[in-house]
Amino acid sequence: MKEIELVISQFIDNELNDEEQKKLFVVLAEDQNLRQTLSDFMQIKKNTSEHYKNITTELFRPAIKQTGTEPNKKYKTMFYFSLAASIVFATLLAWNQNSKDEISKQYYALQSQFKSLERQYSNVKEMKTEKESFSQLLAKKNVRTKFKKWISLKTIPRLPNAEFLSRIKQKYEAKPVNSVAITKEDFIGGQIVGN
Amino acid sequence: MEKVILNYKREIIPFTELYEKYSMDIYRYSLSILKDEDDAKDAVQEAFVKYVENESSFRGDAGQKTWLLVVTRNYCYSKLKRAEKSNVRIDEEIFEGTYEPQYDSEITLKDALICLSSEHNELLFLKEYGGYSYKEIAELTEQSIENVKIKLFRARQQLREILKGDK
Numbered sequence: 001m002k003e004i005e006l007v008i009s010q011f012i013d014n015e016l017n018d019e020e021q022k023k024l025f026v027v028l029a030e031d032q033n034l035r036q037t038l039s040d041f042m043q044i045k046k047n048t049s050e051h052y053k054n055i056t057t058e059l060f061r062p063a064i065k066q067t068g069t070e071p072n073k074k075y076k077t078m079f080y081f082s083l084a085a086s087i088v089f090a091t092l093l094a095w096n097q098n099s100k101d102e103i104s105k106q107y108y109a110l111q112s113q114f115k116s117l118e119r120q121y122s123n124v125k126e127m128k129t130e131k132e133s134f135s136q137l138l139a140k141k142n143v144r145t146k147f148k149k150w151i152s153l154k155t156i157p158r159l160p161n162a163e164f165l166s167r168i169k170q171k172y173e174a175k176p177v178n179s180v181a182i183t184k185e186d187f188i189g190g191q192i193v194g195n
Numbered sequence: 196m197e198k199v200i201l202n203y204k205r206e207i208i209p210f211t212e213l214y215e216k217y218s219m220d221i222y223r224y225s226l227s228i229l230k231d232e233d234d235a236k237d238a239v240q241e242a243f244v245k246y247v248e249n250e251s252s253f254r255g256d257a258g259q260k261t262w263l264l265v266v267t268r269n270y271c272y273s274k275l276k277r278a279e280k281s282n283v284r285i286d287e288e289i290f291e292g293t294y295e296p297q298y299d300s301e302i303t304l305k306d307a308l309i310c311l312s313s314e315h316n317e318l319l320f321l322k323e324y325g326g327y328s329y330k331e332i333a334e335l336t337e338q339s340i341e342n343v344k345i346k347l348f349r350a351r352q353q354l355r356e357i358l359k360g361d362k
Contacts, residue, residue, distance in 0.1 A: 009348035013322060015329055040355050045323055047304050048354075052324035055223050057232060059239060061214055 008038050012045055208259065210250070214243060217260050220325075221267050227320035228271040228313045238274070242267045264335060268317070275313060307357040315350035322347055
């Protein structure tokens, strides 16, 4: 009997499958007491549910500072904000890096161009100064004469003039040179005897 | 015991809304166990304070309502245990002359429910009001489905007997 009542209890809790329900209906159809039990249980179920639903009271909410949900929201917002800021910062940094490269490229190109121009300028300047100094040098009278003389000495072989030659001839002819005559006989059998 | 994975809602709602939504249910649940209105109100306060304290670590593994029910249950049973210990030495003579059971008057369902044990009351609440299945009740109260089935049947049987005046 109690086993069947247990099944009835499960039935009103909607915990029986179709097969079990069919078996229960067969038993219920034959037993008036069991039908009464079912009726009682159903009434209890209904009344208990109603009873709990009707319980009301004045509840006071605990005085709690909400630390859970709103700070979470705040942290979430802060997190997303910092994420967005870091993305923007990274983009700016990357863009800045690229532009910096271009600028530096241009800078180095201009610098090399400038250096080559500077070199050219210095060469030209040097040449000019050399020319100027040379012309200045040439402008001086004595230097010009010396230069001309030097040039003439360097480039044109000069023959001694006739007067110079006659003077030299006179000088060496006036003073006869002491000389020793060596004959063939001096080498044959004999000893060279000096004076 | 069979481990049952409950399929509760994973949605986490803010505290204010949560309180409005579940405070009365928690009160009714604690009243079914404690059978005292003031103690039940204390239990509600305790449950929500604990919820706020643990909200940061709450990840919605179980539903918020289930979590509140479990916390309330633990609080209620620990309170009952403490009350049991402190009531052991109370002299029964204190109640002499003050308590007069009225056998003639009609027993209401409320009286009948008070006569039931806290455990039976709790199970009836979870089933009839909460609408939980045997599996869910078994998980919540940490016992087997068979036990839930039998205890619910006994609670109903007992209730019927009290209402009929057999007990």
